[in-house]
Amino acid sequence: MRGRDKAIIKDLERFRCLSRDDIIKLHFSGIKDGVNAANRVLRRLRDRGEVEVITSQSPYVYAIKPSSIKRDSQKIPHYLEIAAVYHQMAELRAPDVFVPEPKYGKGMPEPDAFALWGKPMFIEVQRNQFTPSVWAEKFARYRTLFHRGTITKEPWQNPQAPVFPLLIILTEHRIPIPEGLPFKVFQIRSISQLFK
Structure with missing residues (x-):
């Protein structure tokens, strides 16, 4: 081959x-x-x-x-959206790392992608509008991952100065973000808006 x-x-x-x-x-x-x-x-x-x-x-x-x-899976457009995000990033500068749907264990967040693109970031691609309670649960999972500290052991981390990834939410709709989250959250329509 x-x-x-x-x-x-x-x-x-x-x-x-x-x-x-x-x-x-x-x-x-x-x-x-x-x-x-x-x-x-x-x-x-x-x-x-x-x-x-x-x-x-x-x-x-x-x-x-x-x-x-499955050939008729409703997830196909979602997977293609994740690939589209990668292409948008690569047009500006290819990410050093791009992992679609990384797994962090039971009860942990399931971001649509993790990217190391200048800074580490979790990416949530929202094609559908979720209820505030769904978002509250998502934020709670990210908070749990932050407090567990397991992210500091990832191979991309600098052991002398570990950081928690930014949470980037690509959405057309405003999402209520809880007060006092121990990590930064950005709501944008497209990846290019990160540079504005």
């Missing part, structure tokens, strides 16, 4: 699924005819049984095979 094939499969594992256009941005952006090149490679990977295609979306969406994602 070629190096680019392995890299595509690795990104499909990392992001859970990607559209053909996402794959072009990640792996074929410097090629003159990236669309045709991507289509050839993805067809070859599909024929070899490495990836599966979800044709209900346009452009087609790809996932590793066997996929944990």
Whole structure:
């Protein structure tokens, strides 16, 4: 298997699924005819049984095979939004680390992504409007993670000056943020607003 094939499969594992256009941005952006090149490679990977295609979306969406994602999953647009956030960041400067849906244990927050992008940040991508009680629960989980201190042992931390990541909420709707949180929260519409 070629190096680019392995890299595509690795990104499909990392992001859970990607559209053909996402794959072009990640792996074929410097090629003159990236669309045709991507289509050839993805067809070859599909024929070899490495990836599966979800044709209900346009452009087609790809996932590793066997996929944990059902072809009609309501999570597909959410996974594609996480990939879109990565692309927005990479247009400005590629993050040093970008982990979709990191796991911190039972009862802990489940951010949509963790990124090391100048500063460490948890990213929540909100396509739907949640009730204040749902947000209160989310903030409580982040507060618990802060007080547990386990985040200070992450490999990206500076042991002499550990920090808790910023919480970036990408949303069109204002969210009530509790007073006295021990970490910073930013509500913005797009990643580019972090620089304003």
